[in-house]
Amino acid sequence: MHDLLRDSPGLPPRDGSGGSGACNPVDRADFEEAARAGDFNLLRSVTYSRTWAVTQFYCRSGNSIDNCETHLHSLWYAYYQCARHVSNESFEQDRWVLDILRTRGRGPLTRHAPAAGVDIARTPDGTVWNDLPFLATDMTEYWIKDYAAMGSKQRLKAATFLAKLASTRVANDRLCQIALVLFRHTFETVRPFGSSSDPDDEDHRRTEGVFTTASLLPSACAWIRESGHNIILLSEVSWNNCSRSIIGRGGHTFVYSELGQRAPGGFSPWRWLYWLKRLHEIVDEALKADEKLLAEQAAKSIDIMLSDVKERNSRILRVFEAAGDAVTQDKDLMGLKKGW
Template sequence: MATFSMGDRIKSREAFHATFKESVDADLKQAGYDNNNTTWHSIRMFTKTILSQYLRGANSDLPKKYRYELDMHELWYWVAQAARYIAADHPAQDRLVAQVQHARAMGNLSCKNEAGEEEVATTSDGNIWSDVPFLVEEVQSAWKASGTIPSVERHNLSAFVARLASVGVRDPDLGVVALWVLRETLETDRPLTSSLSGSNNENKQASIADLLPAANAWFLYCGYKIESLSIQTQDYDSDVETGELARRANITPSSGFSVARWKFWRDRLEEISHCEDQEVAQLAERMRKTMKTWGERIEGMD
């Protein structure tokens, strides 16, 4: 019977990791936009597979990265990519969020080691399942790559992450994505619509109209949380500095959430609501009203 060295097994696991992602992408693309798909169930069963493999001691001689950390990356990659194909306003998004909550509610994954002691499955990003390790990393990676996907998928993904943040998953880490979305949409100098971008190539700058739905998702599904983080002046180590337009307006602090930044977003939406494009103007006005609804504490500071 053939035996494989540790190096061969690690290479095999790394190759499977790449193939897994390619397979997920291909399957989701082939299925297309389907709010009634059963991907959520497949994801739940994959969670069970990770659990069973750990309890059976599968690959227990491998380093943690190859024993179960890559499994976690694959799980959350699947979740984030699946969100792109579920309509932002459809309840199926909540069902996908529930899979993350279900995993987290399973608590710390553990089993007895050779010494008969209970050993928790720890990773470089916390414990499985209670800390949902690597979820934030995979979600952030998905968003960073969203500039190359259709705007409808960007909107869907943004709505999903906003829903996750609203229920406190890895609180407050997912707020970084909100800052990225809002900075690109409301703090960056860009054309109002694609027709005004002055370019017909694939690398043309995204317009306000392209990005506004993704930004709207954060106020619609996570408004109270965004207001709370603003009041708390929540900052991060990541790239969350204010955008060019906010810097011109001397918004301080210049990084993270703040009341001043919230008010800048509100005022920027007021400005956009008076633009010549009726569809964009109407969405901006709805967003401004949503901010007012969920931002009562900040509104009371004026």
């Protein structure tokens, strides 16, 4: 393994590419190797080192923050590899989320400038460290590229980590666009139901089209469990600030449904109602397939969605009440009625 701690604060990132928009391939291989080996203490040291190196380089060199862009992408890739391999049932995963929040807590990166007084490290994606530039776009692209190849355990770990991070509302809620991608594939695409016992190991040749509902449902439920409140907030305001237009696009079964005819892309009250309806259908499908654990997970997600929307007295309830009989009389949405 290469020396992951070799960067100097007095030098630009090692490939000298400045603004390449990608993590150095050597870094990627090293981070993946360390994460698979469970060497999370080393990776934590790397993230501290990269954060410190960016700060020191900008403050001491007088050069543009653009020269550190590769370092920033490298930093987020280290966190992403930990997301894939740190257990979603451990407090260690929460520590990694906290580490990112502490990085944000450093506030805007500034340096003394004789002419202007203060220079602020601004990138095309926001201010370092205040806006955590490139975090949301990088994590979204990593998820889109890798989720099909991940094994079921890796997929659940990564989904849980990203949902926990999104629940803190960093990066202007843009991490939640990952939920749109996952929910489209889980709830809005025609798939066989499958079984939780089907083989689902890491496979880099696998494509999204071969997935079953059973293989994706635990990850979708993790997003509802960890970030359901945020999903409601974004649905209330029909949020669609995605890095690419295709990310917010509705899936086939949603677009051609009664609810999908009324909704734009991205989050919306109508789409939230569709996800709730699909979870009810998935409970029935799981019970018919004798997949009791998956049925329980879907039922728990329904409970969370209903509890959150009622506790908030969400605008979604008003949209539902005004939707007309075709929606309000749907048996799968009855839990939204007053008195239920």
